[in-house]
Amino acid sequence: xxxxxSATTGREWEYVIGLEVHCELATATKLFCSCPNEFGAxxxxxxxxxxxxxxxxxxxxxxxxxxxxxxxxxALHCTVEPSVxxxxxxFYPDMPKDYQISQYDQPTNVDGWLELADGTRVGIExxxxxxxxxxxxxxxxxxxxxxxxxxxxxYNRAGVPLVEIVSRPDLRxxxxxxxxxxxxxxxxxxxxxxxxxxxxxxxxxxxxxSVRPVGETSLGTRCEIKNLNSLxxxxxxxxxxxxxQIDLLESGERVVQETRHWDEEGGRTRSGxxxxxxxxYRYFQEPDLVPLVPDPAGIAAIDESMPLLPADRRARxxxxxxxxxxxxxxxxxxxxxxxxxxxxQAIAAGGDPGRVLTHIExxxxxxxxxxxxxxxxxxxxxxxxxGQLTATQAKQVLAEMVETGGDPGAIAxxxxxxxxxxxxxxxxxxxLIAAHPDEWDEYVSGDDKRRGKLTGFFVGxxxxxxxxxxxxxxxxxxxxxxxAGTN
Ligand code: ADP
Ligand code: MG
Ligand code: ZN
Numbered sequence: 445x446x447x448x449x450s451a452t453t454g455r456e457w458e459y460v461i462g463l464e465v466h467c468e469l470a471t472a473t474k475l476f477c478s479c480p481n482e483f484g485a486x487x488x489x490x491x492x493x494x495x496x497x498x499x500x501x502x503x504x505x506x507x508x509x510x511x512x513x514x515x516x517x518x519a520l521h522c523t524v525e526p527s528v529x530x531x532x533x534x535f536y537p538d539m540p541k542d543y544q545i546s547q548y549d550q551p552t553n554v555d556g557w558l559e560l561a562d563g564t565r566v567g568i569e570x571x572x573x574x575x576x577x578x579x580x581x582x583x584x585x586x587x588x589x590x591x592x593x594x595x596x597x598x599y600n601r602a603g604v605p606l607v608e609i610v611s612r613p614d615l616r617x618x619x620x621x622x623x624x625x626x627x628x629x630x631x632x633x634x635x636x637x638x639x640x641x642x643x644x645x646x647x648x649x650x651x652x653x654s655v656r657p658v659g660e661t662s663l664g665t666r667c668e669i670k671n672l673n674s675l676x677x678x679x680x681x682x683x684x685x686x687x688x689q690i691d692l693l694e695s696g697e698r699v700v701q702e703t704r705h706w707d708e709e710g711g712r713t714r715s716g717x718x719x720x721x722x723x724x725y726r727y728f729q730e731p732d733l734v735p736l737v738p739d740p741a742g743i744a745a746i747d748e749s750m751p752l753l754p755a756d757r758r759a760r761x762x763x764x765x766x767x768x769x770x771x772x773x774x775x776x777x778x779x780x781x782x783x784x785x786x787x788x789q790a791i792a793a794g795g796d797p798g799r800v801l802t803h804i805e806x807x808x809x810x811x812x813x814x815x816x817x818x819x820x821x822x823x824x825x826x827x828x829x830x831g832q833l834t835a836t837q838a839k840q841v842l843a844e845m846v847e848t849g850g851d852p853g854a855i856a857x858x859x860x861x862x863x864x865x866x867x868x869x870x871x872x873x874x875x876l877i878a879a880h881p882d883e884w885d886e887y888v889s890g891d892d893k894r895r896g897k898l899t900g901f902f903v904g905x906x907x908x909x910x911x912x913x914x915x916x917x918x919x920x921x922x923x924x925x926x927x928a929g930t931n
Contacts, residue, residue, distance in 0.1 A: 446617035447658055448686060450694055456658040457690050460666070461621050461651060461682060462613035465628060466606050467638040468576060468646040469512045475575045475605035476503030476545065483644050487598035495603035497541030502732050509605035510552075513573045514738065515746050516607055516637040517553030519753055520568045524738045527552040527572070529730040538578035538597050546574035546608075548727045552736065558611075558631065559755045560623050561776035567612030578602040607637070613652065613663060618679040625649055625675060630754035630780070642673055649678055653685045655693070664689070665699040669706055669713055681706040685713050757784050764788050765797040774801035782814055789818030795825040807839050812846045820845055824852035834915040836907070837861045864913045869906075872914070873922045876905045888927050899923060 447456045471481050477494035493501040514524050530548035551572030557565045578599040585591025609628065615621045629647060632640040640647045649672045654664035669685055672678040689699050703716040752760070757779045765771060765787075778784045783804050790800045800821065808816070824841060827833045833841065833856060841855045848855075856862075877884045880902075887898040899920055906919045 445658075446619070448655070448690060450690055453694055455694070457655045457686070458658050458660075459616055459618070459682065459686050460613050460654045460656060460663060461615035461617075462666075463609075463611045463615065463621060463624060464650040464652070464668075465609045465611075465625065466576075466648045466650075467609070467632055467640060469509050469605040469607060470636060470638050471506055471508045471512065471605055473506060473508075474603040475506050475509050475573070476603055479603065481604050482600070483646065485600055487596075487600060490600040491602070495540075496599060497539075503545065503730075505733060505736070506605060509573065510736065511742075511746070512635070512637045513552055513571070513605075513607050514743065515635050515750075516609075516632065517556065517571050518743065518746050519631050519635045519637075519750060520553065520556040520558055520571060520609070522553035522556030522568060522571060524552060524743050525550065525554055526735060526737045528735045529573075529733045530727045531730050532574075533726045534724075536577065536580075537595070538580045538599075538602070540578070540599060540602060544575060544577065545730055545733070547572035548722075550735075552738075553607075558624065558627055560620070560627050561754075561758060561772070561779075562620075562623065564614075564620065566614045566624055569610045569612050571607050571609040574606050574608060576601050576604040576606050613654075613666075618682040621651065621682055622675045622679050625678065626780070627754060634751050634753050642675070645673065648673065651678060651682055651685075653682050653689070654699070655686050655689045664693075665701050667699065667702055667704050667713070669704050670716065672706055677706055677708060680711065681713060684711065688713065754779050760784070761787055764791050765801060771798065771801045771805075774805035778804045781809065783808060786814065786816055786818055786821065790821040790825070793819045793822035795822030796829050799825045799828055803838075803842060807842050808846070810843075810846055815849070816846055817849065820849075820852055827852060827856065831915060831918070832856070833861060834913065836912045836916075861913065864910060864915070866918070869910070869914055869918060870922060872906055872909050873902070873919060873926070876902060876909065877926065880905070887923070888930055 445458070447458055449456055473479060474481050474495055477492050479490045479492050479495055482490060494503060517524050527547050528550040529545050531543040532546045532548070533543040535542050551570040553571035554569070556568040556571070558568060559565050578597055579601050581596045581598070582589045582592035583596060584593035589595065611624065615624055629640045632638040632647070638646055651669045651672060652666045653669065654666035656662070656664045667685060667689070669681045672681055685704065692699055700718070702718045704713040705716050706713055758775050761775050761778060761784045765775065778787050778801065787800050787804050791797050803821070824838060824845065828835065828838045837856065840859065841852050841861065844850060844855050845852060883898055883901055887895055887902070890898065902923055903916050903919050906914045907916070
């Protein structure tokens with residue numbers, strides 16, 4: 445468990461985090477009109493009377509947006525409910541209708557969960573459909589509205605379909621919050637619901653943060669940090685905000701529930717507006733749209749065509765690699781990088797699962813790794829198992845295989861990586877022992893820790909002498925044999 449220890453009182457505090465994630469749906473057109481849903485177009489060119497909120501215009505719901513939202517809901521194990529659109533009324537220059545069409549007390553998707561790579565299940569309260577606003581740019585004054593010289597507004601984004609995914613307050617550390625967003629991103633990509641690009645704003649995160657003493661079960665007062673646009677900012681903002689709240693509480697003050705903004709350069713959160721209540725928005729049912737009733741056959745079709753999600757792919761690879769406890773980190777990395785299919789096929793072709801996963805984790809974080817031939821990876825691993833290649837040599841051969849797609853046997857041969865003869869290796873080890881009598885004495889008589897260090901020393905010397913051709917494991921064994929012989 446990740447806790448924060450107070451510097452002044454030594455008290456242990458716990459993070460409580462709930463995330464609200466907005467993602468833009470990957471439709472061709474906007475939610476209620478036929479304007480293109482497109483990032484990066486010339487400002488104010490993808491607009492029409494509907495998304496500009498001109499009098500007399502009427503919304504027509506985009507079927508594809510609804511399908512994608514429901515698909516996402518099912519991928520998050522939600523129930524798809526009959527839902528109702530509502531008007532959320534407030535004024536802002538980037539929202540020309542002066543209200544946002546959203547869902548309020550009857551959202552489309554309710555009550556699901558998302559499983560993280562560490563096995564934690566994070567509750568999903570709801571995932572509702574709404575429209576995006578336009579985008580304001582405040583020019584001058586550091587980009588903040590109060591100090592700006594003037595502001596520009598682009599309505600291209602107004603009316604783009606969004607799903608807002610609201611988690612339960614189940615996250616317990618900044619790293620877990622980051623892992624949740626990564627996992628959600630994986631689900632969005634797998635279902636095709638969104639391109640989920642944080643840098644283009646098609647995935648935006650608000651973090652609700654509170655703290656409580658370890659052992660306390662009720663929830664503390666939270667603050668909501670708006671619009672975090674990278675995983676790094678998310679982690680830093682949560683950590684800063686939790687410490688700020690702990691300082692307040694420990695000096696006898698209260699946390700005031702409010703919206704806060706993350707200042708990336710200053711590394712701190714700043715107070716925004718005080719928390720608005722639902723009443724402030726004067727929600728009422730959108731009179732221009734009918735309620736949305738899911739068709740059971742449509743939901744069944746969504747379930748049937750659901751692709752494998754990251755959690756399914758992790759489970760599948762773990763199964764192939766020898767059970768649920770197998771190399772969890774390597775498996776998570778394989779799925780995240782899209783190398784799980786390669787790993788599965790290499791294992792199916794007879795590759796030792798542990799070694800295949802070790803290469804995926806440590807040596808294949810490179811472009812082109814996904815094009816590697818699984819049978820060649822299996823063959824490489826087999827050469828290692830049989831002692832024809834050392835781990836260091838295998839890495840080099842693998843790097844070349846990624847570059848050229850060549851066969852591991854041929855590459856090893858061309859590089860002169862034939863297996864080192866054991867007798868030859870023994871002679872090298874004996875020479876080095878003779879050349880370093882003090883180190884050898886220490887190796888023989890030292891404690892385990894000392895011996896560990898000196899093992900490293902001798903293996904290093906052997907590697908140098910053999911230009912990396914020796915197998916470190918064999919050298920270690922030879923050293924042990926010789927030590928046993930001296931007793
Ligand atoms: P609102 O609609 O005002 O934003 P919600 O009740 O819908 O409020 O909650 C929004 C988010 O805040 C959810 O993600 C929820 O998990 C989270 N949350 C609620 N209470 C707390 C708390 N005490 N600490 C941290 N997060 C919380
Ligand atoms: Mg909120
Ligand atoms: Zn339009």
